[in-house]
Amino acid sequence: MxxxxxxxxxxxxxxxxxxxxxxxxxxxxxxxxxxxxxxxxxxxxxxxxxxxxxxxxxxxxxxxxxxxxxxxxxxxxxxxxxxxxxxxxxxxxxxxxxxxxxxxASSLVGRSVIAPGSKSVVDTSKSMTGTVVMPSSVSDATLKITDADGKAVRTIDMGAQSAGNASFIWDGKNDAGETVAAGTYTFAASTTIDSQAVSLITNLPATVNSVTISQTGGELMLNLAGLGSVALSKVTTIGI
Structure with a gap:
């Protein structure tokens, strides 16, 4: 084999x-x-x-x-x-x-804040406080307050101011010394810089109605009573 x-x-x-x-x-x-x-x-x-x-x-x-x-x-x-x-x-x-x-967010609801804006819901039975942003030192600044119908109710002479936030107080009265009705009022501040009229930013008080939380990690948005939304980072004062 x-x-x-x-x-x-x-x-x-x-x-x-x-x-x-x-x-x-x-x-x-x-x-x-x-x-x-x-x-x-x-x-x-x-x-x-x-x-x-x-x-x-x-x-x-x-x-x-x-x-x-x-x-x-x-x-x-x-x-x-x-x-x-x-x-x-x-x-x-x-x-x-x-x-x-x-x-x-839960701690902010119902509290008052000061944030940039031109309108504010005002309870005229008491004084309100706000600020005007001065970009530089000015010799004279004026704050004009108008009602919801666009009628001027008060003009506040803020005088000379240095650069920064200049505070103002409105007692809820018009130029005649009469208390006006509560409601939404518009605040417009202006000054003159280098012979040019300049509008200034106003920071006004408002009440936080609710807070919107971003689901994508974005910033908190405060929903202000009658004024819309503003980012939390824009708020200058909380709990006034």
Missing amino acids: SVTDTTSSLSLNDILANSSVKTNTTTDGLTGAVSSATGSQSLGKDAFLQLLVTQLKNQNPLEPQDNGAFVAQLAQFSSLEGITTLNTTVSGIASNYNSSQALQ
Whole structure:
């Protein structure tokens, strides 16, 4: 009984040919791993690990994974894991910040604030306080108050003022000394700078009716009674 050795008929080219088929299988395996792990989304840590394992399973036996390249891939995986953990931590901090904003918001409702604006709902039975922003030192500034119908009820001479916020007080009376009705009034301040008439910014009191909290991490918006919304950062005084 004779035994025929068929292995001797395999040449180096045959082995390399078989090796090239394996290489194609490796490419197909990696492509399949990426598709099954990620779909149409970007690579995450689980997809990266599945890709790495698939690459090791389908590596070319004649050209195995280099130790240095393998260590580099592990380092990349470790970095990806750290970034994922950092993102989770930052998301938690952002959530806590939003909760803190909600707590701040609840304490502002019903309180009075001073914020930039030209109109204010005034209870004329008592005095109100506001400020006018002076861009520079001026020799004379005037504040004109008009009612909802556009009728001038009071003109306040603020005199010379230095740069900064200049306070004013209105006692709710017109130029004749009579107390006017409560309601919404418009305040317009002006001065003369370099022989040019300049309108000035007024900061007026208002009551906070409600607060709008941004769901995307934006700034708190205060909804003022009869005056609309203003950003919290624009408020100059709280709890007057």
